[in-house]
Amino acid sequence: MHNSPGSAEEVDSATGRVAVSWDGLARRAGRRLVLIAWFRECRRWLIWAAIAAGGTALAAGWLGGGLAARLAWAGLVMGGTAAGLLLAAALRRPGPARALAAWDRAANGRGLLLSAWSFAGRNPAGAGVAGEALHLRRAEAAAPEAVRSLPRILPLPRPGWRLLWLAALVAGAAVPFSRSGSSDPDDRALGEGTAEAALREGMRLEMAAEVLEAIEEEPDPGAEEARRRAAQELAGAVKTLENAEGKTARALLSELEARAGALEELARGLADNTAWLSPEVVAELRRHVDTGDLADAIDAKRAEPAAEESERLATGLDAGAGTESGGLPGRLGDALRTSLARAVPEDRERMVGQHLFSAESKLAALRVREAAGEFRALADAFRRLAKRLEGRKRMEDLAEAVREAGSAVAGPDGAVGPLQTTEAPAAGSEGAGESGAGQGLAEGEAQPGLSVLPAPGPEDEGRPLRLGSGARSTDEGELSPGSEKAFVFGEDDEEGELGAPDGMLLAPIPGAALSSGSGTTPGSAANPPDPNASSASVAEAAQTAVVDVEESGSGGSKTRKVAGNSEAGGESGPAPALSGRAFLTVEEAALDDLPVPAGRRTEIRLYFEELKRRLDGGQ
Amino acid sequence: MPQSGSARCGARFMEEKAIEDQFAEFAEGFQRLKKEIQKAIVGYDDLITDVLTAMFCQGHVLLEGVPGLGKTYLVQVVSRVMGLEPGRVQCTPDLMPADILGTQIVNEDEHGRKIFHFEKGPVFRNLLLVDEINRATPKTQAALLEVMQECAVTSGGQTYRLPSPFFVLATQNPMEMEGTYPLPEAQLDRFLFKVRALFPDREALVEISRRTTGPAQANLETVLTSEEVLRFQRIVSEVGVADPVAAYGADLVLATHPHKGQEATDLRRYVAYGASPRGLQALVRGGKVRALLDGRAAVAFEDLRDVALAALRHRVILNFEGEAEGIDVDTLLRGLIDRTPEAGDGRLYRIS
Numbered sequence A: 001m002h003n004s005p006g007s008a009e010e011v012d013s014a015t016g017r018v019a020v021s022w023d024g025l026a027r028r029a030g031r032r033l034v035l036i037a038w039f040r041e042c043r044r045w046l047i048w049a050a051i052a053a054g055g056t057a058l059a060a061g062w063l064g065g066g067l068a069a070r071l072a073w074a075g076l077v078m079g080g081t082a083a084g085l086l087l088a089a090a091l092r093r094p095g096p097a098r099a100l101a102a103w104d105r106a107a108n109g110r111g112l113l114l115s116a117w118s119f120a121g122r123n124p125a126g127a128g129v130a131g132e133a134l135h136l137r138r139a140e141a142a143a144p145e146a147v148r149s150l151p152r153i154l155p156l157p158r159p160g161w162r163l164l165w166l167a168a169l170v171a172g173a174a175v176p177f178s179r180s181g182s183s184d185p186d187d188r189a190l191g192e193g194t195a196e197a198a199l200r201e202g203m204r205l206e207m208a209a210e211v212l213e214a215i216e217e218e219p220d221p222g223a224e225e226a227r228r229r230a231a232q233e234l235a236g237a238v239k240t241l242e243n244a245e246g247k248t249a250r251a252l253l254s255e256l257e258a259r260a261g262a263l264e265e266l267a268r269g270l271a272d273n274t275a276w277l278s279p280e281v282v283a284e285l286r287r288h289v290d291t292g293d294l295a296d297a298i299d300a301k302r303a304e305p306a307a308e309e310s311e312r313l314a315t316g317l318d319a320g321a322g323t324e325s326g327g328l329p330g331r332l333g334d335a336l337r338t339s340l341a342r343a344v345p346e347d348r349e350r351m352v353g354q355h356l357f358s359a360e361s362k363l364a365a366l367r368v369r370e371a372a373g374e375f376r377a378l379a380d381a382f383r384r385l386a387k388r389l390e391g392r393k394r395m396e397d398l399a400e401a402v403r404e405a406g407s408a409v410a411g412p413d414g415a416v417g418p419l420q421t422t423e424a425p426a427a428g429s430e431g432a433g434e435s436g437a438g439q440g441l442a443e444g445e446a447q448p449g450l451s452v453l454p455a456p457g458p459e460d461e462g463r464p465l466r467l468g469s470g471a472r473s474t475d476e477g478e479l480s481p482g483s484e485k486a487f488v489f490g491e492d493d494e495e496g497e498l499g500a501p502d503g504m505l506l507a508p509i510p511g512a513a514l515s516s517g518s519g520t521t522p523g524s525a526a527n528p529p530d531p532n533a534s535s536a537s538v539a540e541a542a543q544t545a546v547v548d549v550e551e552s553g554s555g556g557s558k559t560r561k562v563a564g565n566s567e568a569g570g571e572s573g574p575a576p577a578l579s580g581r582a583f584l585t586v587e588e589a590a591l592d593d594l595p596v597p598a599g600r601r602t603e604i605r606l607y608f609e610e611l612k613r614r615l616d617g618g619q
Numbered sequence B: 001m002p003q004s005g006s007a008r009c010g011a012r013f014m015e016e017k018a019i020e021d022q023f024a025e026f027a028e029g030f031q032r033l034k035k036e037i038q039k040a041i042v043g044y045d046d047l048i049t050d051v052l053t054a055m056f057c058q059g060h061v062l063l064e065g066v067p068g069l070g071k072t073y074l075v076q077v078v079s080r081v082m083g084l085e086p087g088r089v090q091c092t093p094d095l096m097p098a099d100i101l102g103t104q105i106v107n108e109d110e111h112g113r114k115i116f117h118f119e120k121g122p123v124f125r126n127l128l129l130v131d132e133i134n135r136a137t138p139k140t141q142a143a144l145l146e147v148m149q150e151c152a153v154t155s156g157g158q159t160y161r162l163p164s165p166f167f168v169l170a171t172q173n174p175m176e177m178e179g180t181y182p183l184p185e186a187q188l189d190r191f192l193f194k195v196r197a198l199f200p201d202r203e204a205l206v207e208i209s210r211r212t213t214g215p216a217q218a219n220l221e222t223v224l225t226s227e228e229v230l231r232f233q234r235i236v237s238e239v240g241v242a243d244p245v246a247a248y249g250a251d252l253v254l255a256t257h258p259h260k261g262q263e264a265t266d267l268r269r270y271v272a273y274g275a276s277p278r279g280l281q282a283l284v285r286g287g288k289v290r291a292l293l294d295g296r297a298a299v300a301f302e303d304l305r306d307v308a309l310a311a312l313r314h315r316v317i318l319n320f321e322g323e324a325e326g327i328d329v330d331t332l333l334r335g336l337i338d339r340t341p342e343a344g345d346g347r348l349y350r351i352s
Helices: A023-060 A067-091 A096-107 A112-122 A128-148 A161-174 A190-212 A221-242 A251-270 A279-286 A292-299 A303-322 A327-340 A349-366 A368-413 A533-543 A574-594 A598-619 B005-038 B043-058 B071-081 B097-102 B137-150 B185-189 B201-214 B227-235 B243-255 B265-270 B277-293 B301-312 B320-324 B328-337
Strands: A009-011 A019-020 A453-454 A464-467 A515-516 A546-547 A560-563 B060-064 B085-088 B103-109 B114-120 B126-133 B152-155 B158-161 B169-172 B191-196 B271-273
Touching: A009 B060, A019 A128, A019 A560, A023 A067, A023 A096, A023 A128, A096 A112, A096 A327, A096 A533, A112 A128, A112 A533, A128 B005, A161 B277, A190 A221, A190 A303, A190 A368, A190 A453, A221 A368, A251 B227, A279 A292, A279 A327, A292 A303, A292 A453, A292 A464, A292 B158, A303 A368, A303 B169, A327 A349, A327 A368, A368 A598, A453 B126, A453 B158, A464 A515, A546 B103, A560 B158, A574 A598, B005 B043, B005 B071, B005 B085, B005 B201, B043 B060, B043 B071, B043 B169, B043 B191, B043 B277, B043 B301, B043 B328, B060 B071, B071 B169, B097 B137, B114 B158, B126 B158, B137 B152, B137 B169, B137 B185, B191 B301, B243 B277, B265 B271, B265 B328, B271 B320, B277 B301
Parallel strands: B060 B169, B060 B191, B085 B126, B126 B169
Antiparallel strands: A009 A019, A453 A464, A515 A546, A546 A560, B103 B114, B152 B158
């Protein structure tokens, strides 16, 4: 009889008896124990592994992974944990003695298999004491039954279905959550419709990029480089928009914001405010008759007028070059000397300061023509600066356009909440039942009533900007500064804010109405006073306006008292216009505190400008 | 002429059948013996088992218990049912070694010449009861050393063999310590087992009163002869002990040593000396008897644990702190047994 690996039973050639391979039995028991230990450890670590898997799935979802990726990661963690536990159990696999002893103990065998394994290994020929041989024979007889009953004697731990369900619940609960599946609209993937809008915006940006060509006409390496990099950024933004489908609104806006920020950085690098003079020098220059206009232009940081003035001074110096003393060269020399005496050290480094110091020294040396040349060079520098400032402005506009494109694409999906404009309460509606359907400023088919207005201001000519307005508002270009529009508004609003508390720009508050005085029912308001009414009624209206609470599906609105202004009470004609304009001014100021994207902020300001212009025209 | 395979197989089968029959005969004889003893002794099942186990292991037993528990009576009963010639020594402080071993006396031979004659003492019996052994002086206690270990008495330059089998069953009273001489460690180590006679419970007391106050006394029969006892002792030696089991016994013995136990802080604190190698011998030999009683031919871990208290309790010597705090050695040993892992033990693979 001998031990050998392989099957548990062998035939002894010498005696013809069925011999048992005790090492084989020990290995069998060892494998079983490893399996048991693995099951037990799996059960012990199941919940923790499930939590880890859920966390991994959450992380994968947060990083933008799809359902398959999240499931794969969760499965990987669970599988990896199971594999690690199996490896640990295998590494701690019991030796033959331990395995057989565990088997004996479980079967209440009183050392039957362990002693047999020991006796067989010690006395291969069966030459031990009589008891050993007898024990071996008994163990050999019992071995087949022991092998058969091994699964029953060493059962695998029960899986614990409740635990399994709990683990599956923990791990599975995290799988559905992802950035695209979260409740935040910014985390939703952009759909096909928004992808079309993104393409349209990209085309608009490509067309807008043509303004870069007009930045510099004369050779300017710095400007050329800035323009080249700006074109790259713009192309990148266009590409981002073209590939917008499948991205989340947050990701799209983030990428576009990065591009816009780069454009703004380039714009700041193109021209800064370091070229001008210190206020002390400017003030002194303003005191002299010959340099007053130049000082004004410098003080206003307007390069074109400054260039014209410099050119004028150069021409004057050329004309007065023949005079012995006095005249423009003398006066200009004195002005420059006294003014530059107030210069701060930084003025010597600045572009204007360098030219003025050089001209002053040449005038002091009576080299008037050279001084004229210096002023001419200053005029050229101002012209270049004007070009750069213009380029800077256009780059900043492009940055705004990039942001605007992002808002236009992602805004309707909820990335940016719908902005609301002033809505004049329609006659008879009195605000009751209004659900807050304000006039969004975002463009697109979903926003009817958009009109294209030229950007106000001399430097924004030709830049198309869209202005949204409501269906009941100013399609005809009039804001009806009459009774419907005259929101009672005072100057001494302590809180300095109007409108809905959740950042809505304008009145009326959704679901609320205005009332003057008491006695109104929630959700309704008395009509604001007619500006053409008698002074008594206006004075009454100027006391306090109360916004009553109305509970609606979107929640309750706040009650707010607005102190009246007696200024409007005593006037009959201009009062409504003044109130409306003041109201617009405060509303515009309140815009600064609202989290509105820069592109929309610009549009809203333009909208206010237009309102004011029309309001003034209506007077 | 070499035997054929079938002949070898048949011879081997016959050998195994014979030893199996012997093992069965041992178990049956042991149970008969125990049953006969229990005709006279009420209760004390474990105590009787331990005493008989020690006797079949060729060992001596130290019985400890308060007076009146029937220790002496037990010895008398055992000697009767085992067919052994009993001897008794009642130890007192003035007991001299010669009173136990025997002495040389002057005598006359048939020719009238004066000669020395060795008068054998009470130890020359099969079963020697040494009653209240701790009342004998150390000198007398030491005289028992050679007797217990060598089963021989040397006097006048001549060695006298004791009858075989030879057992010493000593008793001692743990309460009355005044005027006693506690047994030295070397003397204690000579005893295979130290068995504690516990006070009988209520039912046992009732039964004792019934049996001992009536007119009829127990009619005891001799179940075994001394020759059969010797044969049974040889059968015990045929029981196998696997290496892992022996290693477990060694671990138990090593664990009793205060500076070798890994985690037994209580042992380190209260124990001065641990068990000697004789403790391991006692464990294994006692385990063999337990295996036979269970019908097995090999010792199991459980057998060692069954006899561990009896085999080790008198071999674990408490230090001063242990004595002062009244530490129970049995409690220490139980904790030690619980802590000592056997082969296959371990947290990960414990099957319970």
